[in-house]
Amino acid sequence: MDEIMSRKRTSFFTIFWGILALLYFFLPIYGTLDFSLRMERGILGFKAYKIIFADPRFWEGFRYSVTMAVITIIVSAAIFVPTIYWMYLKVPQARPIMEIITILPFVIPGIILVFGLIRTFSRPPLQLTTSTFKTDILMIAGYVIISMPYMFRAVDVGMRSIDVRTLTEAAQSLGSNWFHVLADVIIPNLRLAILGGSLICFATVMGELILADFLVRPALGPYMVRLGLTKAYEPAALAIISYSLTWFSLGLLQFFSSRSERQKQQVITT
Amino acid sequence: MTHLELTHIHKSFGASVAVEDFNLTVKQGEFVSFLGPSGCGKTTTLRMVAGFELPTSGNVTLNGKDLTYVPPNKRNVGMVFQSYALFPNMTVAQNVGYGLKIAGKSKNEIEERVREMLSLIQMDKFYSRYPYQLSGGQQQRVALARALAIQPELLLLDEPLSALDAKIRFELRQEIRRIQQKLGITTIYVTHDQEEALSLSDRIVVMSQGKIEQVGNPFEIYNFPQTRFVAKFVGSLNTVTATVVDPAKGIASFDGINLEIAQGLNGKNKGEEVTIAIRPERFNFLAEQRKENVFDCTIENITFLGSVVRVQMKIGNSIFNMDTFNRPSLKLPNIGGKEQVTCSNKAVLVLAG
Amino acid sequence: MSQMFATRQRKLWREYPLWNWVGLFPFFIFIVFFLVFPSLRLFTGAFTNQEGGLTLDNLKVFENPNVLKAYIMSLQVSAITAFVGGFFGFLVAYSITQGGAPRWMRNVISTFSGLAANFGGVPLAFSFIATIGQTGIITAMLKKACFNLENYGALAQFLASGGVNVSDITNVCPLNPYTYGFSLYSLSGLVLAYTYFQFPLMILTITPALEGLKKEWYEASTNLGATPAKYWRDVALPVLMPSILGASLLLFGNAFGAYATARALTGGSIPLVSIYIGQQIRGDVLGNPNEGYALAFGMVAIMTLTIVAYSLLQRRATRWMKS
Ligand SMILES: Nc1ncnc2c1ncn2[C@@H]1O[C@H](COP(=O)(O)OP(=O)(O)OP(=O)(O)O)[C@@H](O)[C@H]1O
Ligand SMILES: [Mg+2]
Numbered sequence: 001m002d003e004i005m006s007r008k009r010t011s012f013f014t015i016f017w018g019i020l021a022l023l024y025f026f027l028p029i030y031g032t033l034d035f036s037l038r039m040e041r042g043i044l045g046f047k048a049y050k051i052i053f054a055d056p057r058f059w060e061g062f063r064y065s066v067t068m069a070v071i072t073i074i075v076s077a078a079i080f081v082p083t084i085y086w087m088y089l090k091v092p093q094a095r096p097i098m099e100i101i102t103i104l105p106f107v108i109p110g111i112i113l114v115f116g117l118i119r120t121f122s123r124p125p126l127q128l129t130t131s132t133f134k135t136d137i138l139m140i141a142g143y144v145i146i147s148m149p150y151m152f153r154a155v156d157v158g159m160r161s162i163d164v165r166t167l168t169e170a171a172q173s174l175g176s177n178w179f180h181v182l183a184d185v186i187i188p189n190l191r192l193a194i195l196g197g198s199l200i201c202f203a204t205v206m207g208e209l210i211l212a213d214f215l216v217r218p219a220l221g222p223y224m225v226r227l228g229l230t231k232a233y234e235p236a237a238l239a240i241i242s243y244s245l246t247w248f249s250l251g252l253l254q255f256f257s258s259r260s261e262r263q264k265q266q267v268i269t270t
Numbered sequence: 271m272t273h274l275e276l277t278h279i280h281k282s283f284g285a286s287v288a289v290e291d292f293n294l295t296v297k298q299g300e301f302v303s304f305l306g307p308s309g310c311g312k313t314t315t316l317r318m319v320a321g322f323e324l325p326t327s328g329n330v331t332l333n334g335k336d337l338t339y340v341p342p343n344k345r346n347v348g349m350v351f352q353s354y355a356l357f358p359n360m361t362v363a364q365n366v367g368y369g370l371k372i373a374g375k376s377k378n379e380i381e382e383r384v385r386e387m388l389s390l391i392q393m394d395k396f397y398s399r400y401p402y403q404l405s406g407g408q409q410q411r412v413a414l415a416r417a418l419a420i421q422p423e424l425l426l427l428d429e430p431l432s433a434l435d436a437k438i439r440f441e442l443r444q445e446i447r448r449i450q451q452k453l454g455i456t457t458i459y460v461t462h463d464q465e466e467a468l469s470l471s472d473r474i475v476v477m478s479q480g481k482i483e484q485v486g487n488p489f490e491i492y493n494f495p496q497t498r499f500v501a502k503f504v505g506s507l508n509t510v511t512a513t514v515v516d517p518a519k520g521i522a523s524f525d526g527i528n529l530e531i532a533q534g535l536n537g538k539n540k541g542e543e544v545t546i547a548i549r550p551e552r553f554n555f556l557a558e559q560r561k562e563n564v565f566d567c568t569i570e571n572i573t574f575l576g577s578v579v580r581v582q583m584k585i586g587n588s589i590f591n592m593d594t595f596n597r598p599s600l601k602l603p604n605i606g607g608k609e610q611v612t613c614s615n616k617a618v619l620v621l622a623g
Numbered sequence: 624m625s626q627m628f629a630t631r632q633r634k635l636w637r638e639y640p641l642w643n644w645v646g647l648f649p650f651f652i653f654i655v656f657f658l659v660f661p662s663l664r665l666f667t668g669a670f671t672n673q674e675g676g677l678t679l680d681n682l683k684v685f686e687n688p689n690v691l692k693a694y695i696m697s698l699q700v701s702a703i704t705a706f707v708g709g710f711f712g713f714l715v716a717y718s719i720t721q722g723g724a725p726r727w728m729r730n731v732i733s734t735f736s737g738l739a740a741n742f743g744g745v746p747l748a749f750s751f752i753a754t755i756g757q758t759g760i761i762t763a764m765l766k767k768a769c770f771n772l773e774n775y776g777a778l779a780q781f782l783a784s785g786g787v788n789v790s791d792i793t794n795v796c797p798l799n800p801y802t803y804g805f806s807l808y809s810l811s812g813l814v815l816a817y818t819y820f821q822f823p824l825m826i827l828t829i830t831p832a833l834e835g836l837k838k839e840w841y842e843a844s845t846n847l848g849a850t851p852a853k854y855w856r857d858v859a860l861p862v863l864m865p866s867i868l869g870a871s872l873l874l875f876g877n878a879f880g881a882y883a884t885a886r887a888l889t890g891g892s893i894p895l896v897s898i899y900i901g902q903q904i905r906g907d908v909l910g911n912p913n914e915g916y917a918l919a920f921g922m923v924a925i926m927t928l929t930i931v932a933y934s935l936l937q938r939r940a941t942r943w944m945k946s
Pocket of ligand 1: 286462
């Protein structure tokens with residue numbers, strides 16, 4: 001009866017499951033951190049980190065992955081922002097098909113996608129593996145496809161929250177052309193959505209293994225796997241570094257979105 | 271014949287008190303409204319009757335049986351929620367029949383009763399629709415049928431009409447009253463709309479800040495408010511604090527202006543402060559020569575309210591409203607103009623608090 | 624001039640609204656090249672032989688017991704982690720939305736779900752090796768919690784009287800998972816590691832649905848005489864079912880396609896289809912590249928079947944919803 005009276009009272013099971021979840025979250029991270037600091041017998045130290053940061057292949061992988069991530073973000077924004085804008089404005093009936101297409105990379109296993117990509121583009125007539133530059137183009141295309149579900153959804157949600165049609169009509173009535181509407185009105189209002197999609201895109205590319213591994217490009221993912229096969233403590237340190245990166249990108253997003261939230265609130269209250 | 275009895279009900283949430291010393295008896299078949307502003311504790315009181323909240327102290331008795339500690343699913347009390355709360359995954363028929371299904375009634379019996387309830391609310395045709403296929407008003411009818419299907423001993427409605435638009439609200443109001451009278455079911459109806467309470471109820475409980483201000487039938491509540499709060503909340507009474515000048519003759523004054531009061535000021539002393547109330551419809555522009563209760567005023571504002579025109583005016587330093595019927599022959603004063611208004615000394619009420 | 628062109632263009636669009644689709648062409652072209660062509664390649668590859676003729680021979684690859692084993696293993700891992708992660712995630716999500724968990728706990732869990740669902744791949748494997756691998760920190764702790772049965776005379780006597788040879792179990796470590804045949808490089812290890820990203824994903828997807836459960840539904844059902852159990856059976860579960868189905872599909876697919884974690888955890892020694900296909904890409908282990916296509920095709924077929932089953936169930940579960 002007590003349970004019926006006040007369902008919101010914290011029950012034993014609530015606390016139990018909550019604590020279990022927290023343990024599941026934190027124990028592996030704590031374990032990794034602890035392990036990564038124990039490279040030297042008997043003392044806690046940053047030796048494993050020092051080794052990684054002194055490894056030129058780490059920096060090569062890091063630089064390569066960051067470069068790829070940035071290009072991926074630019075390409076994907078260049079494809080999705082105008083496309084989704086057009087969809088909202090002119091062909092809203094295209095939404096269902098767009099949604100299905102963009103969810104596909106979630107549904108098709110990554111390894112299959114890469115398998116298909118590699119087999120299609122590694123021989124004529126569409127061969128793209130003849131030079132590293134062309135291979136990198138293939139990499140970017142693959143990354144764009146893999147991160148498509150996130151980018152599409154982020155921009156889509158952003159567009160939905162602003163009244164695209166009215167904004168466009170207002171700008172056009174003031175004499176703007178298409179390009180200016182997009183650049184001056186739509187994109188500034190979508191900043192946060194694009195940033196959100198970009199950061200998830202970034203995290204995805206930084207952690208991606210399959211494409212780079214099979215196309216034999218020097219990204220961070222393959223480097224990590226190789227390190228894992230031969231070393232004990234460095235991989236743990238690398239995992240911590242990688243988590244920090246993810247953490248940092250998502251934290252950045254949180255920061256920006258809560259700031260814009262606050263700004264909105266200020267506008268309302270003043 | 272006492273049916274429902276609430277005695278010395280207290281409810282506090284942590285440090286804040288939601289309901290304080292609430293006492294009420296409701297007769298079999300009576301329609302009682304709880305009327306009061308937002309946050310005054312109407313819902314909390316109702317939920318204690320339904321069993322969703324446990325009173326901090328006090329008792330709820332139904333038909334002589336103490337319900338205070340009976341869990342809500344054993345009370346046989348029907349409830350209708352402001353947000354309809356129809357189960358979205360069930361059809362109209364399944365919703366209405368749910369309580370019977372829980373009670374373990376046979377399929378035929380449920381079917382029969384559901385049909386009966388649907389014809390009572392005149393929605394037979396909607397038998398197998400889902401809630402999303404119904405308008406708000408229809409959903410609320412179904413919710414009413416669902417609450418009534420279990421043949422509860424008591425029907426509770428928490429602002430059932432406030433999510434609906436004005437026209438539907440009016441229709442459904444009549445409907446609720448019709449069904450209630452037909453079934454003769456004891457009903458408690460929570461609202462913050464005075465018109466609803468006045469037009470529906472046998473009795474009204476006016477509440478403020480967790481306490482009962484006044485209990486009475488609509489006529490008493492409207493015409494003889496006992497407290498300044500009731501006067502302000504029910505209708506839009508003008509109230510002003512006045513000083514007793516002559517208790518015997520029934521004269522008091524505010525802002526240096528004398529007022530004659532027909533009911534007198536018995537029991538008051540000279541110099542004592544009293545609260546005076548005058549209904550806006552009791553004021554008139556001065557037409558014939560009169561001596562008592564003639565006031566000089568400045569017109570502040572004029573609002574058309576359909577059949578009524580509301581004139582806001584300043585008498586002394588106090589603002590009053592005057593309502594007059596909107597006749598084509600009506601000559602309206604200019605805003606900022608000086609006029610003379612009057613009211614009968616019988617129209618001046620003296621409030622208790 | 625351009626004015627005239629614009630006018631004509633507008634007229635064209637009005638008369639043939641299909642012209643509006645032209646604006647989506649750049650996107651569609653990209654998709655055709657990098658999503659449709661590769662998929663078609665898989666499909667045609669699976670049903671042609673090396674000379675380009677049509678054949679069903681490639682499907683013989685499924686007669687290979689190793690391939691079958693890999694498929695079964697993959698399905699097991701996906702189903703188990705989807706179920707375990709889904710169930711656990713549901714309970715946690717319920718606790719933080721409806722169960723009245725303290726505010727700080729709610730915040731920490733929802734923040735971490737967002738993070739952990741993205742902590743996949745190689746680093747996660749490293750974390751589990753460092754934590755619960757043979758030399759992991761937690762393993763070391765669990766290994767320490769041992770006792771000698773000889774120190775518990777009464778229990779030893781009891782067991783001895785039952786015919787147990789007590790001297791065999793002098794050093795018992797009941798918490799050490801490795802005494803129960805646990806290995807990070809086997810099914811149990813994969814399940815443990817995958818659950819790390821599965822259950823936060825469940826929390827993320829199911830929380831909005833749980834938040835959409837109205838308090839009034841519970842109260843209305845109680846008011847009509849239902850017990851909490853009946854409320855769950857008749858109202859809450861049916862209302863949540865579409866979201867639960869969706870989340871299950873997501874979790875299943877997520878584990879089915881996972882590659883990096885398994886690869887880094889086991890160095891590619893565990894027989895999963897994804898690992899097998901990886902080896903096939905690197906160099907044809909099967910000797911016939913077209914059998915690799917068939918292998919990949921099988922994976923797509925399973926996902927397709929899953930989605931078809933999902934949409935059939937979903938149609939039933941969403942009858943009461945606005946379309
Ligand atoms: N669960 C609760 N916890 C804490 N305070 C509560 C709770 N429920 C109600 N209160 C407080 O009790 C007081 C009375 O609330 P109640 O809901 O009864 O008001 P009401 O008269 O129904 O108002 P409304 O017309 O807005 O529905 C309010 O001040 C409210 O803040
Ligand atoms: Mg209320």
